[in-house]
Amino acid sequence: LFKVRKVYGCDSCSSITLEVLDILIGDNLLDIYYNPRHILYDGNEFLDGSLKPYVSLSQELTRVSSGHVIPEVIVPFIQSSLPSNCPVLDDFIGNIGVMRLSDLGNLKDDSVAIIVGWYDSVFEGIDLWYPDEKDTNHPRFRLKIKVGDETRVDVFVLFDEDVKRVGFETCALLASIGENATMYPNEMDVFYGDPMLFKVLKKAGDVAEGSKIYEIVGM
Missing domain, CATH: 2.40.50.140 (Nucleic acid-binding proteins)
Known part of the structure; x- marks a missing residue:
């Protein structure tokens, strides 16, 4: 599971560049992959119902060197443990x-x-x-x-x-x-x-x- 931030978008070619902020690895992430109705796909819901501010290291260094205050980038905080919810596997195994x-x-x-x-x-x-x-x-x-x-x-x-x-x-x-x-x-x-x-x-x-x-x- 990748936590990313959009850093660049090209209007003419429709391509985008994403910066990876964090990576979560776990077997239970297949629950999300195979379940399109998982809570994480709802843009208005987060697993813990909260937001966590994130400031990248490059932003922090720029802020210190220039003395300017840079707005924080708000990204959702995702818990490392996810509830099991994989109906596709249940249907396959029976x-x-x-x-x-x-x-x-x-x-x-x-x-x-x-x-x-x-x-x-x-x-x-x-x-x-x-x-x-x-x-x-x-x-x-x-x-x-x-x-x-x-x-x-x-x-x-x-x-x-x-x-x-x-x-x-x-x-x-x-x-x-x-x-x-x-x-x-x-x-x-x-x-x-x-x-x-x-x-x-x-x-x-x-x-x-x-x-x-x-x-x-x-x-």
């Missing part, structure tokens, strides 16, 4: 238990779990194919990614709309080719190391090998 990757072995087939981990890399690029070769307006997409935590790394698979959400540029390019193809989604490189919650559906894979497929149905 009554499903949150697991580590090491717990996936205990998950029953055709069951859904919430996995906390980070995006590691692309395991297999985005595949595009047409179930009906005569109908090129409804392609299907598949992507396999590696997800890791402090215990291990596993491969998850995404299909169709979930693939287009994370690899939108590559999916659009593949669709323009008009035939079965595979391509690496470069736009996903920015996700490396990002912590995420994955809603995973466990499916039975190859019966002979006894393998399992973990399909991401939400993230």
Whole structure:
């Protein structure tokens, strides 16, 4: 959470320059990010109902050297502890238990779990194919990614709309080719190391090998 002051604005190009006055770091700040109805977005409300005067160091030095009194810049004071209010996460998790990757072995087939981990890399690029070769307006997409935590790394698979959400540029390019193809989604490189919650559906894979497929149905 950044406390900023506008120091310059360009009327011709509409650009502005902001000076960062303070930074607040905390996991519970996601509550603000995901909740557009949070009290902080109301311009008439502050968490503690008060205002705190702020004078930057450069202003103080100028005031001392010149002997002139510079008007104080009033900025809202924000408490460091924020109440938990994140309906988006509540809706996503629901009554499903949150697991580590090491717990996936205990998950029953055709069951859904919430996995906390980070995006590691692309395991297999985005595949595009047409179930009906005569109908090129409804392609299907598949992507396999590696997800890791402090215990291990596993491969998850995404299909169709979930693939287009994370690899939108590559999916659009593949669709323009008009035939079965595979391509690496470069736009996903920015996700490396990002912590995420994955809603995973466990499916039975190859019966002979006894393998399992973990399909991401939400993230």
